[in-house]
Amino acid sequence: MRAYPTPQTISQAAAILQQGGLVAFPTETVYGLGANALDATAVAKIFEVKERPFFDPLIVHISDLRKLPLLARDIPLTARKLIDAFWPGPLTIVLQKTPLVPDIVTAGLDTVAIRMPAHPIARQILSKADIPIAAPSANRFGMLSPTCADHVESQLGEKVELIVDGGKCEVGIESTIIKIAGNSATLLRYGGIPLEDIEKVIKHIEIPTENNKIESPGQLPTHYAPRTPLMIIETPIAPNKEIAYLAFCNAPKGEFLAVEVLSPHADFREAAANLFSCLHRLDSCGARMIVAETVPEIGLGRAIMDRIKKAAKKNSC
Numbered sequence: 001m002r003a004y005p006t007p008q009t010i011s012q013a014a015a016i017l018q019q020g021g022l023v024a025f026p027t028e029t030v031y032g033l034g035a036n037a038l039d040a041t042a043v044a045k046i047f048e049v050k051e052r053p054f055f056d057p058l059i060v061h062i063s064d065l066r067k068l069p070l071l072a073r074d075i076p077l078t079a080r081k082l083i084d085a086f087w088p089g090p091l092t093i094v095l096q097k098t099p100l101v102p103d104i105v106t107a108g109l110d111t112v113a114i115r116m117p118a119h120p121i122a123r124q125i126l127s128k129a130d131i132p133i134a135a136p137s138a139n140r141f142g143m144l145s146p147t148c149a150d151h152v153e154s155q156l157g158e159k160v161e162l163i164v165d166g167g168k169c170e171v172g173i174e175s176t177i178i179k180i181a182g183n184s185a186t187l188l189r190y191g192g193i194p195l196e197d198i199e200k201v202i203k204h205i206e207i208p209t210e211n212n213k214i215e216s217p218g219q220l221p222t223h224y225a226p227r228t229p230l231m232i233i234e235t236p237i238a239p240n241k242e243i244a245y246l247a248f249c250n251a252p253k254g255e256f257l258a259v260e261v262l263s264p265h266a267d268f269r270e271a272a273a274n275l276f277s278c279l280h281r282l283d284s285c286g287a288r289m290i291v292a293e294t295v296p297e298i299g300l301g302r303a304i305m306d307r308i309k310k311a312a313k314k315n316s317c
């Protein structure tokens with residue numbers, strides 16, 4: 001069932017979660033598919049519905065800092081600084097877990113990924129349910145992330161008891177993930193909070209490179225992929241009516257099967273918010289191939305390029 005977020009819908013969503021069911025709901029990043037994070041059987045349903053491999057751990061969502069000690073222990077000062085600066089918001093922090101967090105949530109790791117979303121509907125559902133909620137993106141595993149209720153419905157449809165329709169996600173790209181261990185901070189995923197902003201709060205962040213990859217389960221090269229092959233282009237290409245075109249700020253010259261412009265104002269926030277919707281549309285227009293322009297890799301541009309590169313990788317591995 002799909003419903004707008006009335007007070008009754010929020011109560012219904014909370015009741016379903018408390019009873020071990022699944023609810024898809026909007027967050028500022030993308031739509032999440034939520035289950036009670038402390039109930040291993042409920043969490044197992046997420047993996048089943050998404051067809052997600054069990055080695056890919058989930059992010060646990062809370063709306064209240066008082067829930068943090070249930071999930072994490074030995075919280076270092078560095079983590080506290082990040083929490084003060086960026087929660088609620090699109091930053092996930094990986095910390096040492098408590099025994100209360102089931103292994104299925106963390107893929108057997110002794111750490112847990114935690115986020116406090118800023119979206120008012122997500123927050124209302126979390127506080128009404130009054131339990132930590134494990135919630136990956138509400139899509140089939142490896143496919144494009146959902147940034148509106150239509151995307152959720154077309155990928156998961158009847159498999160979810162309730163889809164709460166809160167319109168379009170404002171950030172539109174997944175959270176930044178930072179792992180904190182003692183004094184050290186490591187970037188695990190580029191996302192909705194630009195690295196430059198985080199570096200203003202904590203001085204040194206380790207950034208794994210291709211050659212120096214740290215273990216980051218679930219960060220597969222083929223995430224976020226459209227069904228249509230996608231190729232990144234550095235320079236303009238000749239018009240082609242079989243090709244769909246993803247531009248950063250200016251539409252290309254000549255005729256393509258479909259064209260999407262991420263941000264006519266060359267604004268990274270606008271581009272991030274539009275990215276998955278544009279890719280969903282280009283993916284469904286019947287093109288032989290999607291070509292994507294590069295986006296400057298500064299600020300949110302890094303997270304945008306990370307997703308575009310992952311969409312392109314699918315076809316090269």
Ligand code: AMP
Nearest residue numbers: 057058059111112113136137217218219
């Ligand atoms: P999502 O698919 O947006 O729900 O994000 C989940 C991702 O967070 C996983 O694919 C991992 O890369 C990362 N993650 C979650 N838990 C952990 C953890 N305990 N340690 C390291 N990375 C994690």
Ligand code: MG
Nearest residue numbers: 136137138145
């Ligand atoms: Mg996902």
